[in-house]
Amino acid sequence: MSIALIGFASVLLLAFLGVPLGFSMLAVGFVGFAWLRGLEPALVMVPQTLVDSSFTFGLSVIPLFILMGVFIHRSGVSEELYDTAQTWLGHFRGGLAHATVAACAMFGMISGSSLAAAATMSKVAIPQMRQRGYSDSLASGSVAAAGVLGMLIPPSVPLMIYGLIADQDIRKLFIAVMIPGLLVALSFIAAILLFAVLRPADLPVGGANKSFREKLSSLKGVIWTLLLFVVVIGGMYGGVFTVTEAAGIGCTMAFFIALLRRGMGLRDMLDCAVDAGKTTGMLFMIVFGAMVFANFINLSGFAYLLGEWVRGLGLGPVGILLAIALIYILLGCVLETLGLILLTVPIFLPIVTDFGVHPIWFGIFLIMMVEFGQLTPPVGLNVLTVKSVVHDIPTGKIFIGVTPFLIANLIIVALIILFPDIVLAPINWF
């Protein structure tokens, strides 16, 4: 067990010193494996893991959904999503903050990245909110927090990665995340309403209520997003397509939407593909590192020993989940989403499944917990993304602004622990 702990500590140390996460995990995984088994088996294990991890048909969903998101983003729908949400919700007190949450949720329907949602909506929503007198902390905090909906509404890139490493059906994961994703979005709306009661000065009263005709007409702005969502996710839920087929169809549809809306040319298409390719490369380097590291951890017997130790503590499943949640909150402060998932799933998944926790349920719980890391100091990437767009708001203010949303998210996590069927029941509906 001690060699595995040294391995974990080494990965964290190397990563904190600035060695890219994928390289840290691969280096430590290789050295640890060689220590336990010898150099020659380690030299065979590394390339075999690389080949097995890359020559995988199922993995094609990742670049394809990323490319779909890039195409649709370039087609300029984000501004229209916000305008539509504003038309419907802008007359409430704090209406622009509500609109931000709604627009991020809709953006999440076409992009699996929380950073893309935060970066896009920062440019669109924060200037308008500040102009209308919203406090800086609420304006920036609501965008940073609502950005995580990109991870919680399918297609979600972190959930796909979980499905692949935990060997779980991605379609089922996408079905299971739907209600928790909606609940988190609603809890964010509730947090804004509470904000309006406790600190009314931070949220000005809403504008004039738009007529029903104007509201209906504003839906033109979301028609493409809805169409893409219905075909891709609806087709997948309905069993018409497999996940990989849905990704291919979605990607091609998104290209044609961009072509129709913005007259995207060949050069633009290639630029989008290069963008998506680079993101894919970043993800795969971490996947490679994590797979090699997981081989070392499995060989060390760490998960088994840790499981025995945990069983010895006499905690029930809820106690274990609370302990894991606490670990995620702490690790989330220093590790980014993907590293956190890849580093911890091989350890925690066998333990929780031993306690009768469903692996699909654990995937959703995991995504909701790693969301925290996107919003907590010092490396809350969503917060830093917002900061990179609005330089004049101090980072501390943004972290304060996301606090009510973190609490709202925790309440939903508690709900899914108390009522696991919120996650599991929909799997049987489709």
Place this chain on the structure above:
Amino acid sequence: MSPAVSKMAQSLERAYTVLGALLLVSISGLMFVDVIGRYFLNKPVKGAFDLVEALMALCAFWFLPLLSRDDRHISVTLLRAGSGMVARIQQSLIEIICLAVAVLMGYGLFETALEYQQIQESSLILGLPKAPFVMVCAVVVMLMAIAHVSRLIRILTPKEPAS
């Protein structure tokens, strides 16, 4: 670097990037044609599974050299020194570790490609030989190693301030 060499390097890089983009677009196109063929014409693309798998492997590695060159891999950097000698030592150590990992990956893939060549490892449906694809991945990873060497040289030989 002379202007002619620099221009050639830029063209090569552009060609390399476009090829990578085409790999990704071709996966999407292939998948689309396969789905349309299967559901509407009852004629799926034969061996689409094999082709997507091979293209996917190339895609997973293709952009790694560019990410290394531009220092765009996912990092945490909580304890990175700001500037001066300590920062240069730290930066050099980071590059050396990345270089070692890249060489390990490239060497391993190269050996695997040779082994696949010997045992004639091929895909299930089309019988596509795997060795050339793994060899391309090995070459790409070696390009990543070169990117780290070049970054290391730049760190160790800082430009003299203009007098």
